[in-house]
Amino acid sequence: MDNVCEEQQYNTIFKTNSKTVFNYIYYKFGNEEKANDAVQEAFVKLWENCNKVTPDKAKSYLFTVANNLYLNVIKAEKVRLKHADKHRNESTNESPEFLLEEQQFKEKLENALDALPQNQRTTFLLNRIDGKKYAEIAELEGVSVKAIEKRMHLALKSLRDKIDGI
Amino acid sequence: MRENYLAKWLNNELTEEELEAFKATAEYAQYQKIKETTDKLSPPEFNMEQAWLQLNGQRMQEQAPKVITLSPFKKFLRVAAVAAVLIVGSYFYLGTLNTKVTTQLAERTELTLPDNSEIILNADSKITYNKKNWDNERNVELEGEAFFKVAKGKKFTVATDLGDVAVLGTQFNVQQRDDYFKVTCFEGLVQVSYKDQILKLPAGHSFAVVNGTITKQSSTATQPSWMQNESTFNSVPLKYVLAEFERQYDFKVETKNVDTEQLFTGTFSNSDFNVALESISTPLQLKYTIGTLNVVFYAEDTP
Known part of the structure; x- marks a missing residue:
């Protein structure tokens, strides 16, 4: 039963991981098309090798494939992340000045995020937006938890430096 | 403060004392704001259902050459997938034929x-x-x-x-x-x-x-x-020469009182019909008459 070739199992793996693969590649390159392609590529490869990959290894296999797919993409390519506006309009007691300030801050933050090194940005957003635990990110990236903490720390620090214009 | 304390803070791992000390710093407010604002961000929508459909299309023809996925053209993809299946199928089928x-x-x-x-x-x-x-x-x-x-x-x-x-x-x-x-x-x-x-x-x-x-x-x-538009023969029975003439000009050749087993050595042009007829008839001392779709060779002394 515990076989990735089983349709049920494969489908479960897809439901659990496809969005994270998408986000992971998106945070890296800021490119939706690449992210969508990576999902396809990773899962097709997983299907082709479903006999060799056990279910518990499937996740790290997916991320390795997705990662390798763009190994040769020029790192210097400028990243421009687009974020859906999740700003809630429930509270009515926000002054226009406050809203403007918020908007400006958000823009600054987005610029700072775009300017982060690729691995810091990916790690930071996987944690903050997707709520992935450090240990989980460490597993995906194939590095230690300590290294992930370092990235988180440096990412937050550079964000503040950047926003403050230091 | 501890190494990577910002990471610990984001992960709620700071002790109460550490947290107090951090809150007392000038930067704390900024960090807090960055954290809050980041948490409100979200990546573009991922259409899982669409991705699943597309993936199943790819898995169905898994052995076939890869289809390059162009996600913005969803309709195009469906058409392309069908076309790819047909092309790949016919490729394999035709490949087995000579x-x-x-x-x-x-x-x-x-x-x-x-x-x-x-x-x-x-x-x-x-x-x-x-x-x-x-x-x-x-x-x-x-x-x-x-x-x-x-x-x-x-x-x-x-x-x-x-x-x-x-x-x-x-x-x-x-x-x-x-x-x-x-x-x-x-x-x-x-x-x-x-x-x-x-x-x-x-x-x-x-x-x-x-x-x-x-x-x-x-x-x-x-x-x-x-290949130079000539047909050359070296001691070849006339019947083969005439057969080649028929092939080169798509023109029927008949003979009357002619020994088609006699050997012919010579060349005829494949591009000039009249010269070719002369090239064959002269050395063998034959005459010929040209009809609409055929030519008849006959011996000179034939009545």
């Missing part, structure tokens, strides 16, 4: 094989070979006449009803018409097998079987004459 090239009367064609060997096919001839298996087996079946320029490589075989020709890399001409079989080697060395005979033919030599009799000739030509 490739046939045929020339009609008075027609000539050139073809290049997968290894860049060249074949020039004379009129009313047919070549059959398997493109798919070409790398393993360079095997060509020939009916008619063709000139071969074989790229160096594995054994190259030309099979005809009368005999086989095997070579490694060379230029040669094979002619098989009814029971007339002639191989001329222009470069390198070819091996001809005819019935139970195997014979090596060096450049400048030809091997001919006419009416079951084997003759060997040598020539200094570098190409078969038909």
Whole structure:
């Protein structure tokens, strides 16, 4: 039963991981098309090798494939992340000045995020937006938890430096 | 403060004292704001259902060449997937079939094989070979006449009803018409097998079987004459000469009181009809009359 070739199992793996693969590649390159392609590529490869990959290894296999797919993409390519506006309009007691300030801050933050090194940005957003635990990110990236903490720390620090214009 | 304390803070791992100390710093408010604002961000929508459908399309033709996915064109993708299945299917199906090239009367064609060997096919001839298996087996079946320029490589075989020709890399001409079989080697060395005979033919030599009799000739030509739009014969019975004339001009030839077994040595043009008729008739002291679709040769003394 515990076989990735089983349709049920494969489908479960897809439901659990496809969005994270998408986000992971998106945070890296800021490119939706690449992210969508990576999902396809990773899962097709997983299907082709479903006999060799056990279910518990499937996740790290997916991320390795997705990662390798763009190994040769020029790192210097400028990243421009687009974020859906999740700003809630429930509270009515926000002054226009406050809203403007918020908007400006958000823009600054987005610029700072775009300017982060690729691995810091990916790690930071996987944690903050997707709520992935450090240990989980460490597993995906194939590095230690300590290294992930370092990235988180440096990412937050550079964000503040950047926003403050230091 | 502790190493990577910002990471610990984001992960709620700071002790109460550490947290107090951090909150007391000037930067704390900024960090807090960054954290809050980041948490409100979200990446573009990921359409899982669409991705799943697309993935299933790809898995169905998993063995086939990869379809490049262009996600913005969702409709296009569906069409492309169907088209790809059809193309791939027909590719595999057609790949198992042999490739046939045929020339009609008075027609000539050139073809290049997968290894860049060249074949020039004379009129009313047919070549059959398997493109798919070409790398393993360079095997060509020939009916008619063709000139071969074989790229160096594995054994190259030309099979005809009368005999086989095997070579490694060379230029040669094979002619098989009814029971007339002639191989001329222009470069390198070819091996001809005819019935139970195997014979090596060096450049400048030809091997001919006419009416079951084997003759060997040598020539200094570098190409078969038909490639210069001429047909050349060296002691060949007239019937084969006339048959070649019919092939080159798509014109019926008849004879009256003419011995078609007599030998003919000479050349006729494949491009000038009247000159060709003269070239054949004069040396043999024949006359001819031209009809609408045929030409009749007759002996000069025929009433």
